[in-house]
Amino acid sequence: MSWNFSILLEKPVTPEQSDAFDHCDAFADGEISYTLAMEEGATPLPPASPDMFRELTCMVEAPSYLDAVAQALQRIRLIDGFRPVGVTLSTLVDLEEAAQRSGLDEEEMVRLSKDSRFPEPKTRTGTVFYAWDSILAFFQEIGAPVPDVPREVLIADLALRLADALDGADIPPGSLKALGLSLD
Known part of the structure; x- marks a missing residue:
């Protein structure tokens, strides 16, 4: 990994x-x-x-x-x-890195990214990146404790x-x- x-x-x-x-x-x-x-x-x-x-x-x-x-x-x-x-x-992460930081597998992170409350990506061409702080806020909203770091x-x-x-x-x-x- x-x-x-x-x-x-x-x-x-x-x-x-x-x-x-x-x-x-x-x-x-x-x-x-x-x-x-x-x-x-x-x-x-x-x-x-x-x-x-x-x-x-x-x-x-x-x-x-x-x-x-x-x-x-x-x-x-x-x-x-x-x-x-x-x-x-980094403050920007792709879904794979978001999964690593949150302790989830990548499939679960992809599934969560389809939730209507999941943050919008910061980029849409090439590798798609999201703001890590927005993903943390999403996890708090759904009641999943994930550390900042x-x-x-x-x-x-x-x-x-x-x-x-x-x-x-x-x-x-x-x-x-x-x-x-x-x-x-």
Whole structure:
């Protein structure tokens, strides 16, 4: 099964990192990609979020979201200067990804999408995408509790944020242990 997510980096991808990424066999399968900021004097792109230059877009085959994130992180750490600090999910999903996030099989999601209360798609040509927050609202309306973010993605995101916060922090080992953090 393929899992879609983005790894947020501390800083935007540099041309040097881009070159190392492009020549690293660990990324040859295309499961992880990036967007490089434009060089000065280049024709500007349409306005975009500055975060897009700090994200590595991932579509990784693995048994679970957490396994997919872990596999991506192992490869990402091969590039000097890539410092992962979080995990994000797209706000737009197709029915397959909506099924994954909600814990349903794809057939059930397709059946639900035919309900008159199901949200209208955001796109209608090519792959059909829906706003994830609208699908969440639909699930609430029909009384099906679905988390905003799958638990495994939340765990991965919190772990990366905690590792980032602890980096360079002078915290006594006793305090870390009292917080339930392993010192091994």
